[in-house]
Amino acid sequence: MNDWLLVASMALVTFAIRYVLLAFSGRIQLSSTLVRALGYVPAVVLTAIVVPAVVLPDGETLWLGWQNARLVGAIACVILALWRKNLLLTIAGGMATFWGWQWLVG
Amino acid sequence: MAIASDFGVRSPRQELLAGARDIIPLVVGAVPFGIIFGTLAQGSGLSFGATIGMSAFVFAGSSQFIALGLLAAGSTLPLIVLTTVVVNLRHMLYAASLLPYVQGASQRWKVVIGFFLTDEAFAIAIRRYVQPDLSPHKHWYYLGAAVTMYGNWILCTWLGLTVGQLIPNAAAWGLDFAMVATFIGMIVPYATTRPMVGAIVVAGIVAVLANGLPHKLGLMVAAIAGVTTGYWLETRLTSRPKAKR
Numbered sequence: 001m002n003d004w005l006l007v008a009s010m011a012l013v014t015f016a017i018r019y020v021l022l023a024f025s026g027r028i029q030l031s032s033t034l035v036r037a038l039g040y041v042p043a044v045v046l047t048a049i050v051v052p053a054v055v056l057p058d059g060e061t062l063w064l065g066w067q068n069a070r071l072v073g074a075i076a077c078v079i080l081a082l083w084r085k086n087l088l089l090t091i092a093g094g095m096a097t098f099w100g101w102q103w104l105v106g
Numbered sequence: 107m108a109i110a111s112d113f114g115v116r117s118p119r120q121e122l123l124a125g126a127r128d129i130i131p132l133v134v135g136a137v138p139f140g141i142i143f144g145t146l147a148q149g150s151g152l153s154f155g156a157t158i159g160m161s162a163f164v165f166a167g168s169s170q171f172i173a174l175g176l177l178a179a180g181s182t183l184p185l186i187v188l189t190t191v192v193v194n195l196r197h198m199l200y201a202a203s204l205l206p207y208v209q210g211a212s213q214r215w216k217v218v219i220g221f222f223l224t225d226e227a228f229a230i231a232i233r234r235y236v237q238p239d240l241s242p243h244k245h246w247y248y249l250g251a252a253v254t255m256y257g258n259w260i261l262c263t264w265l266g267l268t269v270g271q272l273i274p275n276a277a278a279w280g281l282d283f284a285m286v287a288t289f290i291g292m293i294v295p296y297a298t299t300r301p302m303v304g305a306i307v308v309a310g311i312v313a314v315l316a317n318g319l320p321h322k323l324g325l326m327v328a329a330i331a332g333v334t335t336g337y338w339l340e341t342r343l344t345s346r347p348k349a350k351r
Contacts, residue, residue: 003156009187010173011163014194019220021201025209030202037337038203042229043296044309044332045196046289048325049168049225051310052317053286062314070283077287081294087131090294094287102280 050074067105073098115239118246125230125250132226133258135288138281139167140259143174144266145273150178154267161263165224165256167285169193172322193322196329200228207235207244215245222252229292301343305336 021028030038054074055062064071077094084090116124140161147157152174160170169190176186200223208216231248297303309332316324 003153004159006152006173006177006183006186007156007159007163009183010160010166010169010190013187013191014164014166014169014197015221017191017194018197018201018223019217021198021205022208022216022220023213025205025211025216028205030205033337034202035206036340037333038199040302040305040333040336041196041199041203041329042232043293043302044305044336045199045325045329046225046229046293047306047309048313048328048332050286050289050293051313052324053282055314056317059317069280070286073283074286074290077290078294081291085295087288087291088134090291091131091135091284091287094290095284098280098283098287 069098069102069105072101115241116243118243121234121241121243121246122250125234125247125252126254127250128234129226129230129251129254132230132288132292133254135284135291136167136226136255136258137262138284140262141266141270142281143167143170144263144268145270146171146174147263147267148271150174152177157267158260158263161260164190165222165259166190166194166197167224167259189322192326195326196225197223197228199329199333200225203232204228204235211245219245219248219252222249222256224252224255225289226255227252299340301336301339304339305332308332308335 052059054070055064055068057063057068057070066072073094076097077090080090080093081087143161144157147160148154152160160173164170172189172193173186176189201220204219204223208219211219227248230251231244234244234247293306297306309328312331313324313328316327318324319327
C-alpha cells in the first residue's frame with residue numbers, strides 16, 4: 001500500500017469530519033434540545049474511550065480482578081481527581097499506582 | 107488548570123498564552139502516547155516520512171494507532187479509511203458543541219479550528235468558550251491550546267521514531283496508561299450532576315458491551331447511549347417537581 005496515499009486519505013476524511021459542521025455553522029440552527037444534549041458529549045466520549053481500555057486490556061476479555069493493574073490505576077485516578085482538581089497530580093499518581101501495582105502482582 | 111478568573115478583555119496574545127498554558131497537563135499525558143506511536147510505526151511498515159506526515163496531517167491519535175494496527179495486519183486502504191471515519195466521528199460531536207461559539211467566526215478561523223480539533227483541545231477550549239464574558243478573542247485561546255498540542259504530538263512522534271527505537275520493548279511498559287489517567291482527570295470534574303453521572307456510567311457500560319462491534323463502532327454507540335441517558339435524566343429531574351403525574 002502506498003504510505004502517502006494512506007496518509008492523504010486519512011487526513012482528508014478526518015478534516016472533513018471535523019470541519020463540515022463548522023463550515024456551515026452560519027446556516028445551522030441548533031435546537032435547544034440538541035444544545036443541551038451536546039453538553040454531555042465531552043465526558044461521555046472520553047468515558048467511552050477510557051473504560052474499555054481499562055477493563056478490556058487485551059481488547060477482548062473483561063478483566064475486573066484486583067490483579068488488573070489498569071483497573072487499580074484507574075480507580076486511583078478517580079480518587080485523586082475527586083480529592084484534588086489537579087490534573088498533573090491525577091496523571092502522576094495514577095501512573096505510579098499503575099506501575100507499582102503491575103510490579104507487585106507481576 | 108485554573109482558567110484565569112480576571113475577565114477583563116484579554117488581548118489575543120494573552121488568550122493564546124493562556125490556552126497554551128492551560129493545556130499543558132493534557133500535553134504531558136499525550137507525550138507517552140506520541141512516543142509509542144512513533145516507536146510502533148516502524149514495525150508496522152509505515153515509512154519514516156509518512157509516520158511524521160500522519161501526525162502532521164491527520165493529527166488524530168486513536169485513529170493513527172488503529173491505522174498502524176490494521177496496516178500491520180495487512181488490511182486494505184478502504185478499510186483503514188472507513189475505520190478512521192468511524193473512530194473520528196466523535197469529532198463531529200465536538201464540532202456540533204462548538205457551533206454556537208463559531209457562528210460569527212471567519213471561514214479561515216473555522217478551517218483552523220476544524221483542522222486542530224482533538225479530544226484535548228476541545229476539552230480545554232470548550233471551558234473557555236462557555237465562560238460568560240464576551241471576549242471576541244476566545245478563538246485565540248483555542249489556537250494556543252491546539253497548537254501546543256500539535257507541536258508536542260509531532261515532536262513526540264519524531265522522538266518515538268528516533269529515540270524510541272533504542273528503548274527495548276517500549277510498548278510493553280504500559281505507557282499508554284498515561285492517556286487513561288489524563289482522560290479520567292478530565293472526566294471526573296464533569297461528574298457534578300446526577301444526569302451527568304448517569305450519562306457517564308451508561309457510556310462506560312455500553313462501551314464495554316459494544317466493544318465487539320466492527321470498526322470500533324462501539325465508541326459511537328456508547329456516546330449516543332450516554333448523551334441520550336444524560337438528556338433523558340435531565341428532562342425527568344427538571345420536570346418532576348411540576349409534573350402532576
